[in-house]
Amino acid sequence: MRRPSVADGFFSLSFILLILLPVDSFPKDRRFFLAEPSQKTLKKPDMGTLPGSGVDGGLKQAPSYKTQTPLAQPVPPISKPDIVLTHTLEMSLQDVIANTLKNNVSIAIQNFQSQIRKQEIITQEAEFDPNISFDGNATQERQLSAFSVSNPKTNVNTQSFELGFDQKLKLGTQYELKFQNERIETDSFFSKLSPLYSTRFEVNLTQPLLKNFGRDINSSNITIAKNNLDISDFEFKNKVIDVISDVENVYWDLVFSREDLKVQQKSVQRAKDLERRVKAQVEVGTMAPLEILQAQSEVASREEAVIQARKLIQDNQDNLKNILNIPFDSPDGMKEIQPLDSPQFLIETPISLKDSIRTALMKRPDHLSKKKELDSKNILVKFNENQLYPTLDLVASFGLNGISGESSGIPPPSPFTGNFGRSQDRLFSGDYSTWEGGLLFKYPLGNRAAKSRLTATKLAAAQLLMDIKDLEKTIVLEVREAARQINTDKKRVQAARIARKLAEETLSAEEKKFEVGLSTSFRVLEFQTDLAGQQSKELKAIIDFNKSKIKFRKVLATTLEEYNIQMASDSGP
Secondary structure, eight states, X not given: OOOOOHHHHHHHHHHHHHHHSOGGGSOOOTTTOOOOTTSOOOOOOOGGGSTTOSSTTTTSOOOOOOOSSOSXXXXXXXXXXXXXXXXXXXXXXXXXXXXXXXXXXXXXXXXXXXXXXXXXXXXXXXXXXXXXEEEEEEEEEEEXXXXXXXXXXXXXXXXXXXXXXXXXXXXXXXXXXXXEEEEEEEOOTTOSEEEEEEEEEEEEXXXXXXXXXXXXXXXXXXXXXXXXXXXXXXXXXXXHHHHHHHHHHHHXXXXXXXXXXXXXXXXXXXXXXXXXXXXXXXHTTSSXXXXXXXXXXXXXXXXHHHHHHHHHHHHHHHHHHHHTTOOTTSTTTTSXXXXXXXXXXXXXXXXXXXXXXXXXXXXXXXXXXXXXXXXXXXXXXXXXXXXXXXXXXXXXXXXXXXXXXXXXXXXXOOTTBOXXXXXXXXXXXXSSEEEEEEEEEEOOXXXXXXXXXXXXXXXXXXXXXXXXXXXXXXXXXXXHHHHHHHHHHHHHHHHHHHHHHHHXXXXXHHHHHHHTTSSOHHHHHHHHHHHXXXXXXXXXXXXXXXXXXXXXXXXXXXXHHHTTOOOGGGGOO
């Protein structure tokens, strides 16, 4: 056996002194600590050689580390965003929807289109309005007479007026009433009455027998205009559904951002609480100073998440105010919107795809609009088919005449002497009448224009029919996808709740281990982050579940029924 040497004794003494020396006499290492320049710091301990770091020592008390001065400066609080809204505007989802219907610009713009369509109906109906006309004139003529030797120049003064009334009927019939009066004064030798009063009442009638015959044909433009109004109403309804769905989504986005801010603030508070506990343990020497840096770093990171959450709240508030048409510089625009409704997770009865698809095909405004458009195309087809016929019109007229005047003295005397009233008496006596009747036929050879219009209209109708079938396929896909999304989000909520509860239990267990020195701040912070993430995921899943119901109502076009909103066009004229 070898005897101990002097060198062995020296190394043994050095080892003992190394243990007895205070730890603050070791060299400073800036890679791990933030300290004042004039203060001494501890060297980072070798965690691989600490007692309790091995498998067998994992349940032992953590080692003691003492320090005389703070090892790190606290992270300064991060400033809040510059935009601060001083007052709140409390709004429920019903309030938001009501204000949207009243103030939204897109809805107001679409409503103008409906008003324009109503005027187009009046324009088409005006084709059958009666017309009244009046024509009055006076002429003076100087004529040469070849039969007069003494006075070859003849003067003729004429005053006349005509009152007319005409109208086109929806059957195609056109009638015209005329009442004509004329006064002629002349110095002609051959005129026995001067002045002469002539009165005539005339009725003219035109009735198409082939082309342009029938109420349906002549009312085609009116029916199409009414269909256009219905289409405009469907488009208006579709716009209202879109806007309500958009405002619902934005409302729930705002709710999520506000609730998520609470989650992030709670996460920051947990990190700060852990930081205080770590500082206390470092002060008494039961924890390494590095733990403070980890806690402070995590606090700063979570403060950043809070800032992002606040920014998201302001973005969603601006989006909501924009939909509500609230000017940002108005008193309400300067207020912070406070949602009054909380997201609900209500498991409803299972969705019947068959019933849902049937409902969508019956109620979807875009589908109903296409069907109305097809109806208009079919009306045009019938009209253009009628235009292939030749023109064959029955024309008839009937007239009553009256005449009177002052005798010029030329023999023999005229039997029609009298004033203007006497000519009217003779008119209504019915003794002097005329009538006329006949047929008017017209047909363009080849009739290519009418045939071309008919072919084009039929092609347009066939194209629209295919478009409707394609839309119906799209509706079926949208209903199936929306129903599937509801079921998916329901399962997401259920899974997220389980994950959140497990994260709470895991964090609670890890904090208990930390209190007795069996865990590190890094592990606790990790589980805190996991809990905050699971809380956000659960909240997001619930919000998405509500959004999927919004989309389902939209694809079924039952949004208005959900909120008891009735369109004026649905209540009838």
